[in-house]
Amino acid sequence: MTRLRGRMATILIVDDHVLNREFLCTLLGYGGHQLLEARDGVEGMKVMRDARPDLVIVDIVMPIMDGYEFITAMQNDPDIAQTPAIFYTATCREREATVMAQACNVRWVLPKPSEPGVILKTVHEALGLPMMIADYEPARIMPGDRSGMIRVDNQLVDYLVDLEISSKLIARLGQDDVVLLLEAKEIREVAERLSVSLASLQEVSLHLTALVDLGIELAAARDPLRLLEAGCRVAVNICQARSAVVAMYEPDALVPRHLVSRGIDAALASRLSLAPVSGTLTALMAGRSVVCLSGLSGNPQEAGLPDWHSPVHSFLGVPVASRDNIHGWLYLLDKVGGASFSEGDQQAAATVAAQLAVSYENLQLYAQIQAHHQLLTAEMAQRLQAQESLTASLRARTVMARCNQVMVRAIDEAGMLDQMCQTVVETGAYRMAWIAYAGPTGELYPVAQAGAHDVKLRYFPSDWVRDEQGWTPAATALRTGLTGVVGDVMAILPLQAWQELACARGYRCAISMPLLDDGIVFGVLTICASYAHAFDASQIDMFEELACDIAYGVIHLRNKDGRANAERSLQASEEKLSKIMESIDNVVWSHSGSHLLYLSPIVKQVYGRPAEDFFADAKLWYAVIHPDDAARVRNRRGKLLLNGSITQEFRILRPDGSIRWIEDRAKAVRDASGTVIRFDGVEIDITGRKEDEARFVHMANHDALTGLANRNLLSDRLAQSMLQARRAHGLLALMFMDLDHFKEVNDNGGHLLGDLLLKAVAARLRDTIRDNDTVARQGGDEFIVLLTNLHTQAEVVVVVDKILAAFIPPFLVDGQTLMVSVSVGVTVFPDDSDDMPALLRNADTAMYRAKAQDGTSVQYYSKEMGVLSVERSDLEARLRVAADHRDFTVFYQPKVNIDSECIIGVEALIRWPQADGSMISPALFIPVAEEIGLITQIGEWVLRTACAQNKAWQDAGLPRICVAVNLSARQFMQPGLLESVSRALRDSGLDACHLELELTESIMMNSAEHFITTLHALKSMGVQLSIDDFGTGYSSLSYLKRFPIDRLKIDQSFIRDIATDPGDATITRAVIALGHSLNLKVIAEGVETAEQLAFLRANQCDEIQGYYFSRPVAAGALAELLEMGAG
Secondary structure: OOOOOOOOOEEEEEOOOHHHHHHHHHHHHOOOOEEEEEOOHHHHHHHHHHHOOOEEEEOOOOOOOOHHHHHHHHHOOOOOOOOOEEEEEOOOOHHHHHHHHHHOOOOEEEEOOOOHHHHHHHHHHHHOOOOOOOOOOOOOOOHHHOOOHHHHHHHHHHHHHHHHHHHHHHHHHOOHHHHHHOOHHHHHHHHHHHHHHHHHHHHHHHHHHHHHHHHHHHHHOOOHHHHHHHHHHHHHHHHOEEEEEEEEOOOOOOOOOEEEEEOOOHHHHHHHHHOOOOHHHHHHHHHOOOEEEOOOOEOHHHHOOOOOOOOEOOEEEEEEEOOOOEEEEEEEEEEOOOOOOOHHHHHHHHHHHHHHHHHHHHHHHHHHHHHHHHHHHHHHHHHHHHHHHHHHHHHHHHHHHHHHHHHHHOOOHHHHHHHHHHHHHHHHOOOEEEEEEEOOOOOEEEEEEEEOOOOOOOOEOHHHHEOOOOEOHHHHHHHHOOOEEEOOHHHOOOOHHHHHHHHHOOOOEEEEEEEEEOOEEEEEEEEEEOOOOOOOHHHHHHHHHHHHHHHHHHHHHHHHHHHHHHHHHHHHHHHHHHHHHOOOOOEEEEEOOOOEEEEOOOHHHHHOOOHHHHHHOOOHHHHOEOHHHHHHHHOHHHHHHHHOEEEEEEEEEOOOOOEEEEEEEEEEEEOOOOOEEEEEEEEEEOHHHHHHHHHHHHHHHEOOOOOOEOHHHHHHHHHHHHHHHHHHOOEEEEEEEEEOOHHHHHHHHHHHHHHHHHHHHHHHHHHHOOOOOEEEEEEOOEEEEEEEEEOOHHHHHHHHHHHHHOOOOOEEEOOEEEOOOEEEEEEEEOOOOOOHHHHHHHHHHHHHHHHOOOOOEEEEOOHHHHHHHHHHHHHHHHHHHHHHHOOOEEEEEEEEEOOOOOEEEEEEEEEEEOOOOOEEOHHHHHHHHHHOOOHHHHHHHHHHHHHHHHHHHHHOOOOOOEEEEEOOHHHHHOOOHHHHHHHHHHHHOOOHHHEEEEEEHHHHHHOHHHHHHHHHHHHHOOOEEEEEEEOOOOOOHHHHOOOOOOEEEEOHHHHOOOOOOHHHHHHHHHHHHHHHHOOOEEEEEOOOOHHHHHHHHHOOOOEEEOOOOOOOEOHHHHHHHHHOOOO
16 A cells, blocks of 8 residues: 555545535545545546546445446556555445455445544545544534434534534644644544534435435335335434334224334234234324333333333334324334434434335325226226127127028028028128038038138048047037037147148138937038137027028928928838838837837837827927936937937836836938938837846845945945045044844844844934935944034034934844944044045944943044054964964963972963064963954964973973863864864873863853853863862852862962952952862962962962962973972
């Protein structure tokens, strides 16, 4: 940097705001520097190259070449690249401006505003000059020293006077002899006065600049939020506030329509936008006055703001109001660098608010004008469309009138059709019109045309009538008997071939109307226009009427010319047909196309009406067709013309109200020239066949016993109901119902009684459900109810409770009164699942959970059940594999004589080892095995394994002991139990006396007579028998004394607390005494402590089993116990 010694510098100021330039020129002019000005970067570069200044002060944000671009261009010019530069900006934050300055090697940054002393110091440092005046504390302008923004002119005058006085004083400082004479106090006064004047001038300059920019920005704004954001930003910058909020209200509204904030977090702004106006904000809008508060503690309620507002230390609020309306409020918080907002801040905030109010009203007026303009535009478009439609309708009516004149004067068919086409084209100004007749296989034969004289229509084959991807307008009219319309040829992508042909001929719009004779299409009238959407609804109606007139004219001319020949042919045909057809059982008919020629007398047996009725009323045949089939049958003539013959099935209504099914086989009869002269047919009564088919369908979809829907029909209805529920965002419920103890009804009363009960349940369910619900039989005693059209879970509960209530009254079946309870599982779509198989599984899972309870019960499916169901399914699958592969093992727990403490036997206990070394508890898999029918297979394997192991111990020379095996209820009930036990003993070689079978007390009591017989048979084989878990069931002593048993085993639930629970001790003593009185051994299981052993020994229990002596162990470990003589 070059130092300037003994001379002042040339300084260039580049800024787009004139007040900023004038402020710097005033400040720096007192130092005797030469000041140059430029309004933007482009102008500044020109001055730089011409004047070669010593220093440049440049604003960053300018409309043409900003400060960054200016510095870059300057540094790229070798002649001026070394010129020092200062960034002077208010748009960018000081930190951001500093980063930008470092990027382009600018050393100094001055923010707007800056103290005059700071500006002078920075300029002198950049120029390498010493400060002329010693450092001093800048004077601050007190709020009372300024009269406000509305008296800016007077302020500027005062500032300029102060500057003039200060200038003279500074000039004196330049004289060395004066400097020596001046007192230091006078020098400081001069500096302070200059500082105050320049600071005030700078502040007013910045305020005016910001307000001018705001006015420009507000004038260009078209969005209310952008408007408020600009005002909020300017208010914060001018008044140097930490934050600001501005809100606008609709008339009489309590919450803002628009709210914009600056300097507060989004959550607070969101809450303010929803809060009703209150406190100080209400006063602002009601009083049109400024509220300025200072010295607050931070509590927002001191400023009249909600208690949830952020802390407030100083507050300035102004209404946003025009002369006539108050639109909202603007408030600023916490003056930066000061304790309160000054009078100038108040005036500045009021000015911003006033500008916002005017601009906001202008925006509202602009929106009203725009809306009114749109309404006027739409109204004019509607009027123009109506005018065009009216013109087109009048033209179409003129076409109709002139075509009718042609038809009245016509003497032959071909001439009439030619003149009709010519009239349509010339009067209606259409591109082309043509008439074609239908051929026997769907082709069209043009018979008349007009317009598009460069095109000569000939034969239209059937593959032209029907395009590759759809029907052409003519094909639509021919095939359906309805008008075919193509509003815009260019917009119908499916008809590519026809589209190319139409475009080549200049068509943009086409309409085809069928020519009908007694409901049968025999031709088409096609009109083509050269512009799109040429035919509106009223024109289409008129041209359809024209087609009817043309068809009538054709038929009239044909009848007039050929009536005599037709009558002679008809008479001959009738004579011939009457001789041949009277002997046929089916209904034989012949039709000319306009009237009936022949109808065999057998028609009375089929239709219930004599043939004379059909001859007398030409419309009777169509009238007796079932309404659901009528539309399809009426169009059969067009199909006959296209295909030559058809076969149709339809229903008829007989006079007695009955319905019969008819199969009608018809064909078109042509003369030598190929012209259709009549239609012949045969009708067969197929009512019996249809009834058989309906029965077959019913049988395929309904349960044979109850007549309810079966699984097939239920699945179909469930799928449809799920689709409807998705569309309507509704619910449906699926109920699985299982009759409790139905097997007992079958076993005790026979299958006939069971079937009668199922029918009665089905009938009661049908009477209970709503019409739109479905009840189905799943099989056996299981029913499924599908409940549809539900909207809430509460509705589901109400309907389910109603169905359950139907099972409270007893059923009277075959003279017997039966009380029936049900277990019900309910699942809801889509809450539980939106998949059909999953819904069925869910309902089944919930039903099985309900079955675990007594009596009628209902369980609603939950996700927890689903998890258990999955786990249960997994366990079931693994259990089946384990049963097939024999993946189980058997552990043995010793039974000990209580006196000798010798092992006198063992109990075989199944275990299921896993690959990781763990064991699945029998309490988990044994119940599952019973439910799925594997318990017999598993139990037989345990029996055979235990017998073989005991024999192996004996063969190894170990003491001979008895091995006990538990039998499940299902295993005991199987017919082959005796053979199974005998086979296990025989295959293993074990003596029967060394095998003990344990049965639970409850099993033996449920069917005592049957068990007595089986027990005696086992006893006769030499097998020992014992009752397991004694005391937990309800034994009958009369039966107990008849059972050929050897032992009673006291359940461990009584042993566990025997030393502390007097009740358990009493029961144990009673069981021991009962066993001894019946000459039975008594064994206690679950013995784990010395106290329990002492009690049992004191009360003369015979044997014990439990952890006190040994846990269940593998066969090898048990052998070691026997070898050691543990017994």
